[in-house]
Amino acid sequence: MKTTDAIPVTLLSGFLGAGKTSYLNRRLLPNLPPDSLILVNDFGSINIDAELIEYRDERIMQLSNGCICCTLGGSLAERLAELLRQPVLPASLLIEASGIANPTRIADLVRLSPRLQLQELVCLVDASQAERHSRDPRVREVWQQQIDAATHLVINRLTTDLALPPALAALLSGHPASIEKEAGAAISPAPATQVPRFTRTGAWQSFSLNLDQPIDGDRLAALFAEYADVLVRAKGIVQRQGREGTEVVQLTGGRLSWSSALRRPAQGQLVCIGTGGPRLNRLAERLRELARVEAGAQTALA
Numbered sequence: 001m002k003t004t005d006a007i008p009v010t011l012l013s014g015f016l017g018a019g020k021t022s023y024l025n026r027r028l029l030p031n032l033p034p035d036s037l038i039l040v041n042d043f044g045s046i047n048i049d050a051e052l053i054e055y056r057d058e059r060i061m062q063l064s065n066g067c068i069c070c071t072l073g074g075s076l077a078e079r080l081a082e083l084l085r086q087p088v089l090p091a092s093l094l095i096e097a098s099g100i101a102n103p104t105r106i107a108d109l110v111r112l113s114p115r116l117q118l119q120e121l122v123c124l125v126d127a128s129q130a131e132r133h134s135r136d137p138r139v140r141e142v143w144q145q146q147i148d149a150a151t152h153l154v155i156n157r158l159t160t161d162l163a164l165p166p167a168l169a170a171l172l173s174g175h176p177a178s179i180e181k182e183a184g185a186a187i188s189p190a191p192a193t194q195v196p197r198f199t200r201t202g203a204w205q206s207f208s209l210n211l212d213q214p215i216d217g218d219r220l221a222a223l224f225a226e227y228a229d230v231l232v233r234a235k236g237i238v239q240r241q242g243r244e245g246t247e248v249v250q251l252t253g254g255r256l257s258w259s260s261a262l263r264r265p266a267q268g269q270l271v272c273i274g275t276g277g278p279r280l281n282r283l284a285e286r287l288r289e290l291a292r293v294e295a296g297a298q299t300a301l302a
């Protein structure tokens with residue numbers, strides 16, 4: 001039985017790069033009651049999402065280096081228990097799951113606690129990737145689990161007529177969730193050559209880099225394109241050579257974008273997520289080489 005003063009919980013899910021953090025900033029954050037807590041899980045040792053959340057008074061708790069739904073007995077359960085032991089409890093809890101998390105498992109954990117009340121399970125879906133995700137054997141299962149579990153679906157990057165791609169329309173037929181549709185697919189279509197094909201069969205893997213010098217943005221983009229078959233997602237806060245200020249770099253669905261950063265960490269940070277195996281390892285090496293070359297060039301000039 002839930003107590004009447006149970007903490008309301010919103011769980012935010014959606015595949016890698018679907019737009020969870022953007023939606024959190026734009027739609028959820030402004031409506032959170034004061035003294036809320038945001039729990040962010042990122043599938044990497046550096047939690048870029050926590051840096052990208054535009055929090056002000058809310059407290060933020062990070063869970064990095066693993067996916068919460070896969071380490072349920074560990075970090076998430078521990079963090080929730082820790083949270084419930086605090087003398088002052090948050091007014092509400094917002095959990096942003098990692099892009100490869102099965103939200104049902106997280107929701108079950110929340111439901112187990114009489115002190116927590118799961119209010120909404122929001123799932124972000126990138127409509128421009130729906131056909132590909134529905135066919136891809138590595139992605140399909142978790143993508144469908146995320147959609148199936150949702151009580152509120154946000155379908156973004158639709159064409160201006162808001163028509164659902166056939167694969168998504170089939171999946172949503174009879175789905176009880178409320179549906180919010182957003183256009184915007186045409187903003188920056190991914191070049192066909194850069195759309196990842198998920199040809200490898202290894203498990204998801206991530207690697208992170210700390211960058212202490214400005215990086216060559218063109219060479220970074222070229223490496224991302226060369227390894228598009230294994231690299232699914234990249235995000236970071238970096239200083240680009242020849243540019244003023246720190247920038248957020250985002251790679252999702254084969255689209256690379258840059259925007260100015262809200263915060264400036266002590267060092268540049270880059271996280272890449274993809275299909276584990278020799279090619280992803282090679283990409284990590286080549287990015288490290290690129291970072292070292294940049295650092296060397298700067299040192300030589302100084």
Ligand SMILES: Nc1nc2c(ncn2[C@@H]2O[C@H](COP(=O)(O)OP(=O)(O)OP(=O)(O)O)[C@@H](O)[C@H]2O)c(=O)[nH]1
Nearest residue numbers: 015016017018019020021022099156157184187250
């Ligand atoms: N066109 C378009 N781009 C979006 C939308 N939402 C997010 N993006 C872009 O997609 C990229 C990834 O957005 P995020 O909000 O970081 O996605 P995420 O689901 O939090 O990513 P992960 O936590 O890595 O899984 C960024 O470059 C965003 O600007 C949208 O509704 N339309």
